[in-house]
Amino acid sequence: MKYKKEEVLQYVAQEDVKFIRMAFCDAAGKQKNISVMPPELDRAFTEGIALDGSAIAGFGTAEHSDLFLRPDPATISVLPWRPEHGRVVRMFCNIFRPDGAAAPCDTRAVLIDAVQKAKEAGITFNFGAEMEFYLFRRDEDGMPTQIPHDTAGYMDIAPQDLGENVRREICLTLEQMGICPESSHHEEGPGQNEIDFRYAEALKAADDAVTFRSVVSTVAARNGLAADFSPKPVASAPGNGMHINISVKTDKVNAALTEHAMAGILAHIAELTAFLNPHGDSYRRFGTKKAPLCVSWAHQNRTALIRIPAASGEYARFELRSPDSCCNPYLAYALLIYAALDGIRAKTPLPAPCEFDLYTAAKADDGMPPLLPQTLDDAKKLARQSAFLQSVLCRQLIDFYTL
Numbered sequence: 228m229k230y231k232k233e234e235v236l237q238y239v240a241q242e243d244v245k246f247i248r249m250a251f252c253d254a255a256g257k258q259k260n261i262s263v264m265p266p267e268l269d270r271a272f273t274e275g276i277a278l279d280g281s282a283i284a285g286f287g288t289a290e291h292s293d294l295f296l297r298p299d300p301a302t303i304s305v306l307p308w309r310p311e312h313g314r315v316v317r318m319f320c321n322i323f324r325p326d327g328a329a330a331p332c333d334t335r336a337v338l339i340d341a342v343q344k345a346k347e348a349g350i351t352f353n354f355g356a357e358m359e360f361y362l363f364r365r366d367e368d369g370m371p372t373q374i375p376h377d378t379a380g381y382m383d384i385a386p387q388d389l390g391e392n393v394r395r396e397i398c399l400t401l402e403q404m405g406i407c408p409e410s411s412h413h414e415e416g417p418g419q420n421e422i423d424f425r426y427a428e429a430l431k432a433a434d435d436a437v438t439f440r441s442v443v444s445t446v447a448a449r450n451g452l453a454a455d456f457s458p459k460p461v462a463s464a465p466g467n468g469m470h471i472n473i474s475v476k477t478d479k480v481n482a483a484l485t486e487h488a489m490a491g492i493l494a495h496i497a498e499l500t501a502f503l504n505p506h507g508d509s510y511r512r513f514g515t516k517k518a519p520l521c522v523s524w525a526h527q528n529r530t531a532l533i534r535i536p537a538a539s540g541e542y543a544r545f546e547l548r549s550p551d552s553c554c555n556p557y558l559a560y561a562l563l564i565y566a567a568l569d570g571i572r573a574k575t576p577l578p579a580p581c582e583f584d585l586y587t588a589a590k591a592d593d594g595m596p597p598l599l600p601q602t603l604d605d606a607k608k609l610a611r612q613s614a615f616l617q618s619v620l621c622r623q624l625i626d627f628y629t630l
Contacts, residue, residue, distance in 0.1 A: 229301040232272050235318075238303070239265050245313040248306070249276055249296045250437075251320045254285020254332050254627045255505065256555025258437055260317070261296065271298055275323060285627040286332045294330050296320040302434055307403040308445055319434050331621040334557035335433070341561040341619075342429050345568060349477055350484070352564050355426030355544070356436045357470040358552050360443055361455040362390055362418045371453035375418025375461070388413045390420050397422060397446045404442070406435050415516065416464035426472060426544070429560045436469075436556035456552035459508040466512030469552040472536075473563065474544040483574075489533055489545055490577045491570015492563060493522055496532065496549070498613040499562050500599060501606035501628050503550040510602050512551065514586065519548050523581040523596045530585040532599070549599060558624070565619045 230238065239247065247268055250260045261278065263271055270276075275295025280286035286294065298318035309315035322333035329336040345352055362376035377389035385391055390413060398408040407425040414421045422443075427435060440456060447454035459466040475485045492499075504510065514520035517529045524545075525531035534546045550559055569575075581588075581596060588595055600606035607629040610616055616625055 230303050232300045235298075235300040235303050236268060236272075239268060239316070243312060243314055244316050246309075246315045247271070247298075248315060248317040249298055249320050250317050251296060251322060252334060252437060252555060252557065253283045254334060254555070254558075254624060256334070256437070256553075256558065257284070258441055259283065262315075268298075271296070272300070280330070280332070283332075285624065286330070287623070293325050295323045295325070297323060304404045304438070307400050308449065319437075331623050332627075334555050334561070334624070335430075337620070337624070338430055338433055338557040338561040338564075341564040345429075345564055348568060348571070350568070350571070351476040352429050352560075352567065353426045353474045353476065353544075354429055354432035354560055354563075355424070355472040356432065356439075356556070357421060357423050357468070357472070357546075358436065358439060358456070359414055359419060359421045359465075359467040359469070360552070361416065361460050361467065362393060362420060362447055363453045363455055363460075365451055365453055371455070373461075375416070376452055377413075378417045379413045380417075381415045382412050384413075390418070393446060393450050393452065394420055394422060396450070397443055400442050400446060401439065404438060406438060414465065416461060419465065419467070426474065429564065433556040433560050440552065457508060458504070458506055458551040458553060459511045462511075465516035466508075466518060467552055468512070468518060468548060469550045469554065471547045471550055471559070471563070472544045473547065473567070475567065484571060485545065486577050487571045487574055488567035489524060489570070490575035491568065491573070492547065492566045493524065493533065493578070494570060494575055495562075495566040495613075495615055496522055497597070497600055497606075497609050498616055499566065499610075500549065501603065501610040502562055503554050503559055504606065505555075505603070505628060506551070506553040507603045509551050509553060510600070510606075513549070513599055513601070517548075519599065520585055521581075521596045521598045523585060524577065525580045525582050528580075528582055528585075531581055562616075562619070566615075569615065 248260045275297045280294040281289040281292035302319040306315045322330040364374045379387040394411040411422040519532040523531045524533035611629045
């Protein structure tokens with residue numbers, strides 16, 4: 228259910244809510260918040276709650292630091308791990324300048340604009356993220372260690388899999404917050420886990436991805452563990468990916484539309500990589516343990532950059548396998564929408580599929596498509612030179628990711 232302002236005010240008054248968390252993300256996608264008391268909520272909706280933008284990564288300098296948070300009532304959710312008496316609810320916020328204009332650093336607003344551009348073209352994009360994470364033990368002082376929670380492998384069960392109860396608690400918490408988990412399992416690495424949740428339209432999908440990271444970290448801490456979403460937390464083990472499943476919808480069935488969308492993403496992926504893989508360790512993951520190495524697509528082939536899973540009907544989609552969970556979901560989804568729209572408008576043709584093991588081909592230097600950027604510096608250079616990025620992002624965000 229999507230609440231409106233008046234319904235949120237009524238809910239807070241009637242349901243013993245004592246704290247309202249105004250949540251937002253910095254330019255890198257790290258969640259932040261400020262809590263307000265119920266008497267301040269109406270002012271938050273109408274005028275906004277002030278924050279110092281110069282203290283938030285990517286939001287600006289001290290000379291122009293005043294920004295305002297206004298909550299989106301449709302995103303209200305109770306935080307299940309907080310007390311039932313004196314409840315705490317959370318809403319995601321949009322960020323505005325004093326003149327009422329959207330703040331250029333607000334990546335949630337960037338995604339809203341991208342969704343609107345797609346809507347004007349008669350297209351809806353749905354996204355579903357598959358986010359992997361490791362669980363590590365904590366030391367006697369409560370600090371995270373590099374000791375995995377278990378030594379289990381892919382889809383192992385208890386007693387080897389020690390993470391099943393943590394995953395269960397995460398899934399039940401997500402359900403209470405209006406997010407629908409579809410499956411959960413132990414991944415290939417020691418202490419590595421994956422929980423997949425149902426696809427949604429772009430803005431909700433990005434909100435859900437940010438919520439997911441928060442829930443996983445919170446539940447892990449409550450169980451004496453540390454969750455790690457970084458791309459390569461264990462050098463000898465598989466990295467953490469954030470595989471992004473994308474479906475392209477119109478009021479008519481049009482298979483060519485999806486092909487052009489895929490082609491647009493392939494055409495721009497090198498320029499986007501600094502945003503989808505913003506950490507130096509992201510590039511240690513490429514080309515290993517089913518992480519992609521080159522600009523390619525295929526049917527089912529898990530060594531390709533874009534894979535078309537064996538699914539049909541409402542589950543038909545394509546899967547982008549390069550991003551990792553260090554990315555900002557709002558910015559990632561916005562850029563993928565813009566790249567897909569560019570491919571659709573230009574009717575960009577798909578290259579031939581790569582229905583072979585790209586890792587083996589790379590070693591033999593045999594018929595390889597172009598490589599993804601191999602270092603963060605390479606990715607930044609391509610992004611700085613990109614006319615496409617300059618057409619869809621403000622200079623402030625490009626500089627934040629590339630300087």
